Amino acid sequence: MKVLVIGGGGREHALCWKLSQSKKVEKIYCVPGNAGIEEIAQCEDIPYEEDFSSLTEFVRKEKINFTIVGPEVPLVNGIVDFFQKRKLKIFGPSKKASTLEGSKVFAKKFMEGYCIPTAKFDVFSDFDKAARYIQSQESPQVIKVDGLAAGKGSLVTNTKEEAIEAARKVLKEKIFGKAGEKIVIEEKLKGKEISFFVLTDGKTVKPLVSSQDHKSIYEGDKGPNTGGMGAYSPAPLSPFLYKKIMNKIILPTLRGMKREKKPYKGVLYVGLMIRNGEPKVLEFNARFGDPETQVTLPRLYNDLLEVLLSISEGNLDRINLRWRPQAATCVILASKGYPGKYEKGKLIKGLKDLVKFKNIFPFYAGVKKEDGNLFTSGGRVIGITALGKDLKESILQAYRGVKKVHFEGIYYRGDIGKKGLTKKLNRLG
Numbered sequence: 443m444k445v446l447v448i449g450g451g452g453r454e455h456a457l458c459w460k461l462s463q464s465k466k467v468e469k470i471y472c473v474p475g476n477a478g479i480e481e482i483a484q485c486e487d488i489p490y491e492e493d494f495s496s497l498t499e500f501v502r503k504e505k506i507n508f509t510i511v512g513p514e515v516p517l518v519n520g521i522v523d524f525f526q527k528r529k530l531k532i533f534g535p536s537k538k539a540s541t542l543e544g545s546k547v548f549a550k551k552f553m554e555g556y557c558i559p560t561a562k563f564d565v566f567s568d569f570d571k572a573a574r575y576i577q578s579q580e581s582p583q584v585i586k587v588d589g590l591a592a593g594k595g596s597l598v599t600n601t602k603e604e605a606i607e608a609a610r611k612v613l614k615e616k617i618f619g620k621a622g623e624k625i626v627i628e629e630k631l632k633g634k635e636i637s638f639f640v641l642t643d644g645k646t647v648k649p650l651v652s653s654q655d656h657k658s659i660y661e662g663d664k665g666p667n668t669g670g671m672g673a674y675s676p677a678p679l680s681p682f683l684y685k686k687i688m689n690k691i692i693l694p695t696l697r698g699m700k701r702e703k704k705p706y707k708g709v710l711y712v713g714l715m716i717r718n719g720e721p722k723v724l725e726f727n728a729r730f731g732d733p734e735t736q737v738t739l740p741r742l743y744n745d746l747l748e749v750l751l752s753i754s755e756g757n758l759d760r761i762n763l764r765w766r767p768q769a770a771t772c773v774i775l776a777s778k779g780y781p782g783k784y785e786k787g788k789l790i791k792g793l794k795d796l797v798k799f800k801n802i803f804p805f806y807a808g809v810k811k812e813d814g815n816l817f818t819s820g821g822r823v824i825g826i827t828a829l830g831k832d833l834k835e836s837i838l839q840a841y842r843g844v845k846k847v848h849f850e851g852i853y854y855r856g857d858i859g860k861k862g863l864t865k866k867l868n869r870l871g
């Protein structure tokens with residue numbers, strides 16, 4: 443089969459890498475791809491975020507059998523509906539189903555309507571009303587932009603003044619444009635954050651192994667949020683908490699989406715805050731996580747093509763997901779200054795040395811190739827993933843890989859996975 447992957451980050455590199463191990467995959471294409479993906483796939487620069495006509499033309503011309511969508515923007519803009527109307531097979535939720543990620547206002551009202559545990563909230567489009575609400579509520583609060591904002595739309599504040607300032611920037615200064623016409627104001631939840639993923643074809647639901655992202659830029663979870671500075675799997679999730687998440691959150695969400703006539707098919711990513719053994723939803727995403735995918739796929743035994751195809755064909759019940767017992771850790775190497783301003787174009791050295799390590803996998807994100815050399819081209823540059831017999835070993839191996847790579851201004855957290863090792867945190871619930 444010929445397969446196309448949409449996207450060009452570490453998540454898509456991991457997807458292409460896993461697909462390249464499938465006996466059923468004859469050729470992989472990636473739009474737009476990156477310097478790492480081009481080693482295993484034919485990369486093409488075709489518009490993929492809003493206008494999908496060149497993409498479907500390309501799919502027809504190349505006789506591509508199946509398309510897998512990585513990022514949220516094309517999903518929310520209806521890439522799946524566009525392909526399906528043209529009888530082209532694609533993996534991902536429809537435009538309506540993707541509203542769970544595409545509109546925070548929809549997601550919060552939906553959760554309220556279906557009694558799915560989440561932070562207390564209200565919705566505003568008028569700044570004065572928003573400011574009065576902030577004053578009337580307990581601090582701290584989180585201001586969330588309704589629409590997509592490249593992962594930057596949740597402003598976590600500490601004081602009422604900060605919250606009012608954030609609301610002013612979004613509603614008055616319109617720093618997020620149309621995406622910020624409405625905002626959600628919600629209580630800031632305390633606890634431990636985990637990522638929970640399920641695959642569903644609309645009938646059968648299968649969870650992926652647990653994982654935990656590290657969102658803050660600095661060690662000890664300090665500083666501003668990033669797209670994710672590293673991840674590990676499995677996260678210490680008790681069977682009891684796992685059941686609670688399925689029964690109180692995942693199943694009611696999928697049932698509710700059916701009732702709303704937005705049936706969900708694909709991978710559903712639920713960001714959760716766990717406190718005293720109780721999970722609450724922070725966010726829904728209509729896609730795989732980045733960097734969670736980079737620690738999940740190396741643990742998957744199954745043929746990824748078979749799994750994803752079964753979802754688009756409605757027979758996920760025939761798949762028995764099997765996981766390696768090893769743990770995985772991924773450390774993100776970022777450019778100095780990220781998630782703020784950062785410089786690009788720094789020469790990357792040492793990546794080739796990693797080839798000799800069987801259990802270390804570099805997944806490229808902001809990397810470009812020029813005259814045979816690799817240069818940084820983004821904030822998150824490379825994710826170094828390693829498998830180990832347990833979490834401790836996988837952390838050791840990942841940092842062994844990290845030490846081999848260098849570019850000017852390289853920054854990474856030194857504590858990825860550590861929270862999975864601490865005894866006190868050993869059970870999330």
Ligand code: AMP
Binds near residue numbers: 595667713
């Ligand atoms: P989101 O934009 O909803 O994906 O949120 C991004 C990140 O902001 C989450 O991963 C959390 O770390 C943080 N966050 C969002 N909502 C809350 C909340 N209500 N309480 C605490 N942290 C939050």
Ligand code: GLY
Binds near residue numbers: 734
């Ligand atoms: N891990 C964060 C995200 O994928 O949005």
